[in-house]
Amino acid sequence: MKHSVLQKFIKYTSVNILGMIGLSLYILADTYFVSKALGSTGIASLNLSISIYSIIHGLGLMIGIGGATKFIILKTQKNEKANHVFSTSLKVGLMVAVVLILTGIFASEQLAISLGADSLTLPLTQTYLTTILVFAPFFIVNNILLAFVRNDNNPNLSMIAMLVGSFSNIVLDYIFIFIFNMGIFGAAFATGLAPIISIGVLIVHFVYKNNTFKLIRNKLELSLVYDIFSLGLSSFIIEVSSAVALITFNIVILRLEGNEGVAAYAIVANLALVANAIFTGLAHGAQPLISNYFGLKELDKLKKTRTYALITSVLIASIIYAVTLVFSESMIQVFNSENNSHVAQLADTGLKFYFLGFFFAGINIVVTMVLSATENIREALSISLSRGLIFIIPIVLLTSYYWDMVGVWLAFVITELIVTAIVIYLGRLKTTSIIKQKN
DSSP, X not given: OOOOHHHHHHHHHXXXXXXXXXXXXXXXXXXXXXXXXXXXXXXXXXHHHHHHHHHHHHHHHHHHHHHHHHHHXXXXXXXXXXXXXXXXHHHHHHHHHHHHHHHHHHSHHHHHXXXXXXXXXXXXXXXXXXXXXXXXXXXXXXXHHHXXXXXXXXXXXXXXXXXXXXXXXXXXXXXXXXXXXXXXXXXXXXXXXXXXXXXXXXXXXXXXXXXXXOOOOOOOOHHXXXXXXXXXXXXXXXXXXXXXXXXXXXXXXXXHHHHHHHHHHHHHHHHHHHHHHHHHHHHHHHHHXXXXXXHHTOHHHHHHHXXXXXXXXXXXXXXXXXXXXXXXHHHXXXXXXXXXXXXXXXXXXXXXXXXGGHHHHHHHHHHHHHHHHXXXXXXXXXXXXXXXXXXXXXXXXXXXXXXXXXXXXXXHHHHHHHHHHHHHHTTSSOHHHHHHHXX
């Protein structure tokens, strides 16, 4: 039975959005339980550490999305090298993970200090960093498997794996922190175990008759590694940009409001993580369809999918902002266990300003995905760099100088607005003209 483009779009994006929401609960669960057990010092320490999780996640996405995109393009073109991509992705992922493990064992204290930890937050920050980095191989392998299974016509299993891993994390968080009194180590340990559980679910895909990729012995081809990194680079830049922005915001906020300010930002940033996960789920859900239509040269279907994704991003942004306006106080209270009025006031203002940026961020994330999925690496990378590095850092430094914390919250909005304006100016989301040039 043939499905319409819209039906396929709904199928792939809906399950992936649900999966990504579940995946984002990794950090939300940590934030909630740490705030209950360790108060504002714990939540500030966690926020200083989260940037490293974003980098690990970004590396996994780069290899996973890049490899899976290359796999599906070669597969639709019936290229025999399609079967080499999965094995190469795993090998590269494990090599990267070794470097991260060594960093966690030997350099976590220096890393914590460089992220802004002071005498109060250093012990907690260092503990979280060490634990997360030691579990890096599982985060990376999980991201690789999620992308390949999703692109191998099994988005439902990817969603189930993400949800099972995330909900396991919530349960383990509670057990380790409150029953075993393991503190912030318990939160990090629970987060590290979650991808292992997810991998256990994803392995089921290898017994399916319709599975079209498998682990084989092959030499590491540098050209293939380059293609994988290139196709996944924009996903990596998005995550690393989030990490760089987080670090920059933490440093600026520490200067303006101290650890209470960082605690307020932690609440905003962690709730924003869920919103960002929804848009990332939308983009990653549409990616297999875009790559497939691109490989088959079905331009009309590609354009329809892109349009659906852009319209959906605006609708999602509207719903998220409406929910934020109505329930901001309730959401803040969940993470403000000490009932710190100053933290609550800062976070409330932050949510109402900061979340305006998702009207533009959603569009930018979708456009970046479309460009990556159609092998327009340079354009995708340009947008990612503009969002995360070129604009956000100077803008937050400038706006915070003139408007203090309000300027901090507005920096995200202004950055995403500028990038969206640039995207539109450069040819009405110029993907169509780029693809036509390729044909």
